[in-house]
Amino acid sequence: MEITITKTKVLKPKPDDSKLGFGSIFTDHMLNVDYEPEKGWHNPRIEPYAPFEMDPATMVLHYGQAVFEGLKAYRTASGSVQLFRAKDNFTRLNQSSRSLCIPEIDEAFLMDSLKQLLEIEKDWIPKAPGTSLYVRPTIIATDPYLGVRASNTYRYFVILSPVGAYYAAGFNPVKIWVTKSHVRAVRGGVGEAKTPANYAASLYAGEQATKSGYAQVLWLDGVEQKYIEEVGSMNIFFVIDDEITTPMLNGSILPGITRNSVLALAKHWGMKVSERKITIDEVMQAHESGKLQEIFGSGTAAVISPVGEMKYGDKVITVSDGKVGPIANKLFKTIQDIQYGKAEDPMSWIETV
Structure with missing residues (x-):
């Protein structure tokens, strides 16, 4: 598919890198592609960032048939731009689409179209340490129809959004709360x-946790x-007794x-690493x-989020003396250094734009 490009006539002012937050500022252009059964995915276009006009009966608004991804574009010290594991994001987008009865999109096209969009919006990629350009690919159901079907x-x-360093106050441990009153998902x-x-x-x-500190x-x-x-x-x-353990993927875990x-x-x-039920x-x-040495989360936005305190029922425990553990710290620094081109990429994760 050949992408048509329509550039905006009025460019937005670029934000100050030192004042960037997360997810509230958007660039000048966006990519749009449509799907119809007779045509498949078609009409790819880069055009000015603008609101959608949607029928009130549009199915995504009523039945939630949608999938998305989150990844980042990073500017290196030399000024080049690179993506971290973008191919894996697009593979997962198609995996999610299959689960939601959404037609898959050619992954080579997804990569090429993103690179074309980034080439147009490259001046939006911030330069300050820890900043990046957040990339949000999304698919939504657009039939105007009230009825439960695909x-x-x-x-x-x-859409693209310049974002600041996730840890504005520094890379510090967070407090987490274990709930038995609510569940996020179930297998199947x-x-x-x-x-x-x-x-x-x-x-x-999440709101209950926040209210409790x-x-x-x-x-x-x-x-x-x-x-x-x-x-x-x-x-x-x-990290328990020098072993890094994470819950095994079981159908309800991303x-x-x-x-x-x-x-x-x-x-x-x-x-020593294990994926298992815990x-x-x-x-x-x-x-x-005394065998619990560290707890940390992992995700695109934070990369690594160390845990310093956890509450379960009436018990509150302190982890790693409330400090960032050595393994979490090493992982955070290594992944970030690969993302920003400061360290060798031993896994071939980087995609140059």
């Missing part, structure tokens, strides 16, 4: 897909409510790309015995 038409779009559902419904399901418990919710499985699954919108890791990066690097370094009771017992 849509026949869809819109794929990509859409928990392993990156779809808006999973995030909507997390909001109420905690940054994130630690989710347990939706059946027995004893096996650990995710933390907030991130995957979770435990297969995080940063999660996979952590596992790959740890194995590359010769560390209960909250096992973690609490490991703390009591």
